[in-house]
Amino acid sequence: MGRGNFTTIEMTLRVYTMTLRGLRSHRGGRPVLTHKVFVISLSDGDEDTRSGKHLYTTASGDYSTAMGRYTTASGSHSTAMGHYTTAESFAETVVGQSNALGGSPSTTSWVAADAAFRVGIGTGDLNRKDALTVYKNDTSSAET
Numbered sequence: 001m002g003r004g005n006f007t008t009i010e011m012t013l014r015v016y017t018m019t020l021r022g023l024r025s026h027r028g029g030r031p032v033l034t035h036k037v038f039v040i041s042l043s044d045g046d047e048d049t050r051s052g053k054h055l056y057t058t059a060s061g062d063y064s065t066a067m068g069r070y071t072t073a074s075g076s077h078s079t080a081m082g083h084y085t086t087a088e089s090f091a092e093t094v095v096g097q098s099n100a101l102g103g104s105p106s107t108t109s110w111v112a113a114d115a116a117f118r119v120g121i122g123t124g125d126l127n128r129k130d131a132l133t134v135y136k137n138d139t140s141s142a143e144t
Contacts (some may be wrong), residue, residue: 003144013130052123056069056071058071059072059080060072064076064087066127067079067081068081069083071084073086074088074107075087075106076091076093076107077092078092078093082097083096084098084122084124084125085118085120086099088101088107089107089115090108090111090114091116091132093117093118095119096121097117097120098120098122098124098128099119099120099130100129100133101128104115114136115135116136118130118132118133129143
């Protein structure tokens with residue numbers, strides 16, 4: 001095998017610990033819940049990331065992951081990957097670009113009408129659409 005050109009990939013892993021204190025007392029004290037949130041940003045070291053500009057990845061749901069640029073994983077246990085993708089519902093995975101948004105999905109529990117997996121093929125905020133959507137009720141839809 002010959003030698004080829006190599007690309008350097010920079011990876012940033014940030015671990016945030018959030019401590020939430022309950023409002024209701026539990027046997028005389030307040031319960032304390034601690035969650036770890038992981039944010040992973042990958043880049044090829046281009047000028048945008050070397051200069052410290054933000055990739056705008058947001059993993060706001062409990063145990064969620066967001067990778068890429070302008071990605072948001074707001075549902076608990078959700079994953080968003082790609083460019084301008086949003087994983088809104090509980091345990092949803094989204095890949096691609098500018099996926100369709102699901103209305104008002106549940107972010108914390110399994111609801112049959114919500115999406116489980118989406119492949120986004122939109123071109124921007126005004127043209128969000130999916131090539132494939134698999135729902136939690138064992139149905140799917142595909143762009144034709």
